[in-house]
Amino acid sequence: MKSRSLVSIDDLSTDEILKILDLAVGFEKNPVQKLLDEKVIATLFFEPSTRTRLSFESAINRLGGKIVGFAEASSSSVSKGETLHDTIRMVSNYSDLIVMRHPVEGSARYASEISSVPIINAGDGANQHPTQTLLDMYSIRKTQGTLDGLNIFMVGDLKYGRTVHSLMMAMSRWNTTFNFISPDELKMPEEFKLYLENLGLKYYEHSDFTDIISRADIIYMTRVQKERFSDPIEYEKVKNVYVLKNSMLANTKPNMRILHPLPRVNEIHTDVDSNPKAYYFEQALNGVYTRQAILCSLLGIK
Amino acid sequence: MKEPKQLSVSAIENGTVIDHIPAKNLFKVIQILNLDHIDSQITFGTNLESKKLGRKAIIKISDKFFEDEDINRIALVAPDAKLNIIRDYEVVEKKVVEVPDIIVGIAKCMNPKCITNYEHVTTRFKVVSKKNVALKCHYCEKITNQENMQIV
Numbered sequence: 104m105k106s107r108s109l110v111s112i113d114d115l116s117t118d119e120i121l122k123i124l125d126l127a128v129g130f131e132k133n134p135v136q137k138l139l140d141e142k143v144i145a146t147l148f149f150e151p152s153t154r155t156r157l158s159f160e161s162a163i164n165r166l167g168g169k170i171v172g173f174a175e176a177s178s179s180s181v182s183k184g185e186t187l188h189d190t191i192r193m194v195s196n197y198s199d200l201i202v203m204r205h206p207v208e209g210s211a212r213y214a215s216e217i218s219s220v221p222i223i224n225a226g227d228g229a230n231q232h233p234t235q236t237l238l239d240m241y242s243i244r245k246t247q248g249t250l251d252g253l254n255i256f257m258v259g260d261l262k263y264g265r266t267v268h269s270l271m272m273a274m275s276r277w278n279t280t281f282n283f284i285s286p287d288e289l290k291m292p293e294e295f296k297l298y299l300e301n302l303g304l305k306y307y308e309h310s311d312f313t314d315i316i317s318r319a320d321i322i323y324m325t326r327v328q329k330e331r332f333s334d335p336i337e338y339e340k341v342k343n344v345y346v347l348k349n350s351m352l353a354n355t356k357p358n359m360r361i362l363h364p365l366p367r368v369n370e371i372h373t374d375v376d377s378n379p380k381a382y383y384f385e386q387a388l389n390g391v392y393t394r395q396a397i398l399c400s401l402l403g404i405k
Numbered sequence: 406m407k408e409p410k411q412l413s414v415s416a417i418e419n420g421t422v423i424d425h426i427p428a429k430n431l432f433k434v435i436q437i438l439n440l441d442h443i444d445s446q447i448t449f450g451t452n453l454e455s456k457k458l459g460r461k462a463i464i465k466i467s468d469k470f471f472e473d474e475d476i477n478r479i480a481l482v483a484p485d486a487k488l489n490i491i492r493d494y495e496v497v498e499k500k501v502v503e504v505p506d507i508i509v510g511i512a513k514c515m516n517p518k519c520i521t522n523y524e525h526v527t528t529r530f531k532v533v534s535k536k537n538v539a540l541k542c543h544y545c546e547k548i549t550n551q552e553n554m555q556i557v
Contacts, residue, residue: 111546186524209520209544228518230545294548 107401108215108222112233112273119400120240120273126396126405127241127389134392138404139168145198146172147190148225149181149205154365154387155225155234159202162394171198188217195219200402203227221401229265235364236269238393242386243274243321246360250274254318256282259325259345259370261291266364267325271295281306282315286341288332312345317354322347324363324370324383342369349374362386415448420467422489423479428452430482431462433556437478437511438471445469457485473500480504481511481538482556504535512540515553519545528557 109115115123130136144163148156156174163170171194173179180190187210194201195218203214204225211224211231226232244250255274257267261283271281272295281299283291287310299306309315316322327345332338346369347361360382363371367383375381399405426434431451434440440447446467455461470490479486480502490498508530514521521528521544530540530549539550 187520188524206518207520207523208516208518208547209514209542212544213520213524213526228545230547 108211108218108224109233109397109401110211110215110222110224110227111231112236112269114233117276120237120276123237123393123396123400124241124244126400127237127392130392130395131389134165134395136165136395137167138399139163139166139402142166142168142200142402143198144168144170144398145194145201146170146174146225147179147194147201147203147205148172148174149176149179149203149210151175152204152226154390155204155232158387158390159223159225159234159394162391162398165391166395166398168398172202187214191217191222200398223397223401229263231269232265233269234390234394234397235266236273237397238386238390239266239270239323239362239364240273241389241393242360242362242382245389246382247320247358250279251277252279253277253320254280254282256284256316256319256322257291257325258284258312258322258347259327260289260331261285261325262289263328263331264325267291267323268295270323272298275299275302275304279304282309282319283307284309284312284315284345286310286327286337286344288337288341289327312347312351314354316351316359317356319355319359322355322359322361324361324367326366326368326370346370346372347375348372349378352378352380355380415465416494417446417448417465417467417491418494419492420445420465420469421471422491423464423466423483424461424487424489425455425458425485426462426464426479426483427458427485428460428462431464433482434462434464434479434486437482437556438475440464440466443469473503474505476500477503477505478508478511481508481554484538504532504538506532508532508540511556512549513555513557514542514545514547515549515555516542516545516547519547521545 191214200221202223202225206228208228208230211227215222261267329338359380361380363383428451449464451462452460486502488500489496510527529543533539533541537551539548541548
């Protein structure tokens, strides 16, 4: 590897994570800093992702950087049959850093081995999405004042949701208690539970979405996606069980905040939006500050 | 009647004998060790009777001695293989293979969505379990276990 890339959250030491979160605090206070003047950042989105792309481009613009790239593979040379290898070799000649989203798993690690400039993985299929994890951690630390000793509830699709897996792994570096609420079909995979057991961290599994959330410091909601179910009847049974409504929040702790990687469909009722405990839109805004911090950190600017 | 004693494969003066290879994986072992590209005299026998493996294969390579890290590459296809190091027709050393910590370019990642199954990328795995071999892909981070393992 010729330069420092961010492919997986595991690539970062705990100190490096904290350094990025501290940098992000600075960008929240003062978002417009022309630190990327004269820098060209490539944003290669081989599959569309509105939120992640706009958040990165917003971060780059506020830092005064220039953007080259594409928002979907059909408008790039990929549609002519160019390999990822060749695309990355070429683009790393044109830019100082590459932000990449690609549907194939492991593509970001591979790109980081080919590229002469840093790669930021903005999602490689169902594998990793480390900038989402960092912005989630930023949101947790900002709302709770700490990353240590928290009780985190994860709700919905815990089997396939890469954001919950990465966040769980990252938060397991601190003394975190986890509560997993999901239908049986979408339970947290054994390998992750085993990981927590080996670390001596507590976790509890529930299939009912009830008053137990009164213990939560963070409720992390995810979408239960229809395509994950082999039996459509099973989906119909559970789709309205894991919906968070404002009435359920009455007994929750005052410091509790609700996070969601977005987009949501119906798993958080819109009547929650005006509750001060709803934090998902601010969470998305934190993504800009966090990505500013990641960009500057990888380029060695801050 | 006394059965005539016969060696299935003739003895070698100096070199390495690899025994207890599962018969079906003989050619994979040849491929992994690059035996089809070396100049030494090689004899092999296959479908030999073995109490342990059912049918085994054996390879004798004259004037060739392997480094441990090279020979351990066959652990995925011949986990019970035993090596006899021969000098002057005598066995001077016996070795067993050990599953290495990192496997490069031997196994295929079982994840159909992995980049190694899309582009020309040499596979690379971290061995996360040696007993029931489980490999974690360096690229897609998914686990390939023994039952699903395919040799490139």
